[in-house]
Amino acid sequence: MTATLEVTELRKQFAIGRPAIDGVSFMVPAGEIVVLLGPSGCGKTTTLRCVAGLEHPTGGEISISGRVVSSPGRGILVPPRSRDLGMVFQSYAVWPHMTVRQNVVYPLKHRPIGRAEANRMVEEALALVGLSEYADRPVVALSGGQMQRVALARSIVYRPQLLLLDEPLSNLDAKLRLRLRDDLRVILKQTGMTALYVTHDQAEAVVLGDRIGVMRDGRLLQMDKPDTIYNRPADLFVANFTGATNELAGTLVACNGGYGVVDFGDGRQGEVALLHALGPDDKVRVALRPENIAIGRPDGANTFAAKVLDRRYQGTQTAYSIELFGKRLEAIELGTAARHQVGVEAPVSLPRECLWAYRDRGPLSHD
Numbered sequence: 001m002t003a004t005l006e007v008t009e010l011r012k013q014f015a016i017g018r019p020a021i022d023g024v025s026f027m028v029p030a031g032e033i034v035v036l037l038g039p040s041g042c043g044k045t046t047t048l049r050c051v052a053g054l055e056h057p058t059g060g061e062i063s064i065s066g067r068v069v070s071s072p073g074r075g076i077l078v079p080p081r082s083r084d085l086g087m088v089f090q091s092y093a094v095w096p097h098m099t100v101r102q103n104v105v106y107p108l109k110h111r112p113i114g115r116a117e118a119n120r121m122v123e124e125a126l127a128l129v130g131l132s133e134y135a136d137r138p139v140v141a142l143s144g145g146q147m148q149r150v151a152l153a154r155s156i157v158y159r160p161q162l163l164l165l166d167e168p169l170s171n172l173d174a175k176l177r178l179r180l181r182d183d184l185r186v187i188l189k190q191t192g193m194t195a196l197y198v199t200h201d202q203a204e205a206v207v208l209g210d211r212i213g214v215m216r217d218g219r220l221l222q223m224d225k226p227d228t229i230y231n232r233p234a235d236l237f238v239a240n241f242t243g244a245t246n247e248l249a250g251t252l253v254a255c256n257g258g259y260g261v262v263d264f265g266d267g268r269q270g271e272v273a274l275l276h277a278l279g280p281d282d283k284v285r286v287a288l289r290p291e292n293i294a295i296g297r298p299d300g301a302n303t304f305a306a307k308v309l310d311r312r313y314q315g316t317q318t319a320y321s322i323e324l325f326g327k328r329l330e331a332i333e334l335g336t337a338a339r340h341q342v343g344v345e346a347p348v349s350l351p352r353e354c355l356w357a358y359r360d361r362g363p364l365s366h367d
């Protein structure tokens, strides 16, 4: 059985400081992987710990498969062990004096499961994480990645309805992290489990999540599919946190449905996408990802004169610094040839759907 998770207006105020969570609401349908992504201190771990029952919320409600498990307003607080969930943490949290099999069978010992059935469940969990051949090895004779697989097998062996993962890959070296990241999604999808996964790593979130929730200062800014988060970020913070972003300042001079015209100064005007409500004369910041700048390919109204300042050849792509509207911007061109010389003037085109205008709220702070 796999669960739906519903978090409604969750609030957590510790004894000191501003609220760690400040009105967070989201829903995870059965079988979906949702990743909470955000910088250190944004409240993602506290959210996860509230779902686990390890932290007592100050307000709001948490339901697992329709059953309210936390509701301070109604005096409900179901203890962690009665929530039917599995947890995987940053630290490997395996029993060092036991073998792989002994570690994985451990959670079943406290459940009414016969030996033959327990063995079958252990074999299945080990097969899922790719450790069948290591069953009788002491866990101390494993690599970090393998130990984390043991921890994963141990938390899925009893098939909890909900799996909570808090930065499970962050103690692994870079290469292993990439491998396990890819494997983890396959494993989770094979189990069909609902999962809530916490990370500050944007690439991890994109690979693992069916949906990503971006958090900042205790608030959930946007929850959407990875490509929507990347291609239609709700605000400048989300745009910056989820990928490289250039910014141009300007004033909105006209609106037309989902698009508008921005004056970038000196009469230079361009069409932009309006991702939230804005009106004429609003000061805006326009975000633009480096890969959406097409150098040397004039294309329609949004074509402007630019100059190539610098280039860094990177094999499968070339990174350029260009000057546009008196500002230094970063551009990336895919392909194995570096096509533009430093110092040349070249037209650049900026597709209007890739220029995202947001209300100018002053200097950006990244965390």
Ligand SMILES: Nc1ncnc2c1ncn2[C@@H]1O[C@H](COP(=O)(O)OP(=O)(O)OP(=O)(O)O)[C@@H](O)[C@H]1O
Pocket (backbone or CB within 6 Å): 014, 015, 016, 017, 019, 020, 038, 039, 040, 041, 042, 043, 044, 045, 046, 047, 200
């Ligand atoms: N036990 C506590 N007492 C007081 N404040 C706390 C406590 N635990 C967390 N906080 C504060 O709550 C806020 C959110 O912390 P949380 O650990 O949820 O952030 P996070 O996004 O998971 O960060 P990280 O990636 O660094 O773990 C932070 O400002 C933190 O200092």
